[in-house]
Amino acid sequence: MTDELTEAKRHQIKERLKNIQSLPTIPPIVAKLNKMVEDEDMTATRLGVVIERDQVLTSKLLKMVNSSFFGFPQRISTVSNALVLLGFNVIKTLIVTSSIFEVMQASDVGLWEHSLGCALISSSIARKKGIKNPEEISTAGLIHDLGKVVVRAELPEDFQQLIQYAEKNNVSISEAEQKLLGIMHPEIGAWLAKQWNLPPRLVIPIRFHHNPEQAPEFKDVCAIIHFSNILIRGLGFGYAGDPWVPPLEHSAWEKIKLGKNEMKELLDELELKLLELIDFTSDFTKNSKKEA
Amino acid sequence: MPKVNVISSSSLFTEEETALLTAKGFELMFGGDISESVNSFLSQPPDLLIIEKDLPAAMDKTIIHTITKNLQLALMPIVLVSVKDKESLFCLDWNEYPVDEIFFAGASLQEKIARLDLALKRVEKVADNNPLTKLPGNTSILRHIQAILVRDQNEKQDTMVVGYVDIDNFKPYNDRYGFARGDEVIRMVARIFVNVVNEEAKLKGFVGHIGGDDFVFISPADKADTICQKVLANFSALIPLFIDEEEREAGCFISVDRRGNKQTFPITSLSIIGVMCSPGRYQHYGEVSQVAAQMKKKVKSLPGNNYLIDRRKD
Numbered sequence: 001m002t003d004e005l006t007e008a009k010r011h012q013i014k015e016r017l018k019n020i021q022s023l024p025t026i027p028p029i030v031a032k033l034n035k036m037v038e039d040e041d042m043t044a045t046r047l048g049v050v051i052e053r054d055q056v057l058t059s060k061l062l063k064m065v066n067s068s069f070f071g072f073p074q075r076i077s078t079v080s081n082a083l084v085l086l087g088f089n090v091i092k093t094l095i096v097t098s099s100i101f102e103v104m105q106a107s108d109v110g111l112w113e114h115s116l117g118c119a120l121i122s123s124s125i126a127r128k129k130g131i132k133n134p135e136e137i138s139t140a141g142l143i144h145d146l147g148k149v150v151v152r153a154e155l156p157e158d159f160q161q162l163i164q165y166a167e168k169n170n171v172s173i174s175e176a177e178q179k180l181l182g183i184m185h186p187e188i189g190a191w192l193a194k195q196w197n198l199p200p201r202l203v204i205p206i207r208f209h210h211n212p213e214q215a216p217e218f219k220d221v222c223a224i225i226h227f228s229n230i231l232i233r234g235l236g237f238g239y240a241g242d243p244w245v246p247p248l249e250h251s252a253w254e255k256i257k258l259g260k261n262e263m264k265e266l267l268d269e270l271e272l273k274l275l276e277l278i279d280f281t282s283d284f285t286k287n288s289k290k291e292a
Numbered sequence: 293m294p295k296v297n298v299i300s301s302s303s304l305f306t307e308e309e310t311a312l313l314t315a316k317g318f319e320l321m322f323g324g325d326i327s328e329s330v331n332s333f334l335s336q337p338p339d340l341l342i343i344e345k346d347l348p349a350a351m352d353k354t355i356i357h358t359i360t361k362n363l364q365l366a367l368m369p370i371v372l373v374s375v376k377d378k379e380s381l382f383c384l385d386w387n388e389y390p391v392d393e394i395f396f397a398g399a400s401l402q403e404k405i406a407r408l409d410l411a412l413k414r415v416e417k418v419a420d421n422n423p424l425t426k427l428p429g430n431t432s433i434l435r436h437i438q439a440i441l442v443r444d445q446n447e448k449q450d451t452m453v454v455g456y457v458d459i460d461n462f463k464p465y466n467d468r469y470g471f472a473r474g475d476e477v478i479r480m481v482a483r484i485f486v487n488v489v490n491e492e493a494k495l496k497g498f499v500g501h502i503g504g505d506d507f508v509f510i511s512p513a514d515k516a517d518t519i520c521q522k523v524l525a526n527f528s529a530l531i532p533l534f535i536d537e538e539e540r541e542a543g544c545f546i547s548v549d550r551r552g553n554k555q556t557f558p559i560t561s562l563s564i565i566g567v568m569c570s571p572g573r574y575q576h577y578g579e580v581s582q583v584a585a586q587m588k589k590k591v592k593s594l595p596g597n598n599y600l601i602d603r604r605k606d
Contacts, residue, residue: 021323021327021328021331021332022327022328043491044487044491060331063335063530064331064334064335066333067335067337068335068336068338069335069337070335070479070483071475071476071479072476072479072480075476075533076533080529080586081529081530081533084484084487084526084529084530085480085483085484085487085530086481086483086487087362087483087486087487087491088487088490088491089357089358089361089362089490090334090358090362092354092358093330093334093354093355093358094331096351096354097326097327097330097331097351097355098327099325099327161543200454218337234419
């Protein structure tokens with residue numbers, strides 16, 4: 001594609017983003033939440049436990065709490081803080097009105113699992129490194145691939161072409177994005193997150209999770225997300241759109257620098273936590289298959 | 293220009309009507325689908341909401357109830373529209389449909405405009421709410437307190453607690469961080485109270501904003517401790533987000549005191565005072581606030597977040 005064409009495409013995508021109010025997510029998680037809100041004794045906190053296991057619902061919640069009406073622009077970056085400010089009734093409405101993929105594809109579940117896995121690793125590393133507010137890092141890990149959901153939901157035809165191109169040419173989805181759209185998912189995701197008024201501490205890691213060295217701020221957070229994204233792909237949990245493990249940036253690794261023992265501890269810890277996560281996600285996908 | 297959101301699955305206005313309404317000064321917003329329009333009105337509430345009756349999955353009722361239960365949206369007028377027939381609007385239970393106005397989609401444009409105008413006019417009359425937090429203001433607060441004081445003592449009634457809340461060191465905080473951030477903190481406290489009181493006391497609860505950094509809440513006595521504890525826990529979790537990193541770590545900030553002298557202040561905290569109002573104990577709200585004023589000195593002298601509920605037996 002020529003530069004002019006990709007420039008036009010970029011522009012078209014940006015225009016499209018302006019009108020995105022909400023993104024769809026996988027049906028089983030919405031079905032579970034819809035059931036939960038029927039319970040008279042349900043609390044916002046209990047809903048939050050499930051919401052923070054979905055990248056779309058989490059970003060939707062953060063969009064709401066950072067909106068001008070609620071009046072905390074770019075301030076709130078975690079689900080638990082959002083819950084306290086939004087309250088049960090608002091969250092209930094968000095759930096009841098959330099949209100779902102009409103046809104759930106295997107890749108939707110794969111991306112969801114990939115996001116959860118990345119969040120899990122990010123928060124483990126943040127805790128290990130004694131970084132303040134690990135929950136915020138976990139959120140950044142969870143929503144780092146928001147741009148991929150945007151492409152899948154808003155540009156379905158381009159999405160199909162991307163997959164075909166990547167498979168045919170044996171390249172990563174990112175490379176296909178650059179070739180066909182002239183823009184890659186980190187930039188798309190960051191545009192949307194910025195438009196939704198999410199705090200820079202979340203927008204910047206979304207934008208720079210492939211090239212953390214270039215981040216203007218929060219380089220340590222970006223490095224953690226970068227590494228977690230690579231590690232979860234390497235561990236083979238979830239599916240981020242292609243079978244390739246992206247290259248690790250040296251400077252990012254320098255920032256995290258886990259020693260041999262620390263790394264072993266992390267992997268041991270992750271093994272257990274990933275088993276729990278697999279339990280959780282397979283429960284969901286199993287049930288949805290039954291319902292379908 | 294009144295902003296009007298329309299939530300419907302079918303078209304409630306003809307193209308011509310939409311054009312005429314726009315010419316009349318109504319800024320109409322139609323969402324692409326229902327969930328989109330709901331999202332848009334929750335993040336940017338309009339001046340009025342038009343909603344179609346009998347949306348799929350009883351979404352109309354869910355949305356109406358969310359708005360009326362949300363103290364910050366409760367004043368927004370809701371107009372219910374029937375597409376099928378006029379008659380179904382006339383025999384509704386208004387507790388089930390707490391709306392402000394109704395019309396039939398097939399009615400004349402004149403009638404529709406008149407009804408929208410009326411719904412908007414009516415709100416102006418009840419605007420006692422605080423502009424910053426949208427919480428009920430002093431008139432409503434007095435009315436609510438008075439209402440629990442004059443309850444019939446012979447009937448078995450819950451003992452209620454009237455809680456007075458204020459933010460410690462709010463003025464120096466405002467001087468240090470500026471009004472915009474001070475306003476955010478006030479909104480934060482308002483949201484926390486509304487949500488905790490709603491969740492714990494349901495319909496028996498009330499939250500009002502006296503003004504500045506002073507709030508009032510009312511709840512059944514057996515819920516008061518939980519409410520205070522949860523509010524203080526939530527406040528402690530959120531207040532660090534409103535303090536710059538260095539000062540957060542130091543646990544204090546530098547600002548000027550009432551006399552204009554530079555001074556170190558501890559991180560902003562909350563003080564809550566609860567006055568037990570068993571039926572018949574007090575006759576007038578003045579007595580309640582007097583008890584609160586006495587207790588205030590004690591709570592204010594303690595550092596950090598604190599609450600104190602008066603448990604004296606007459």
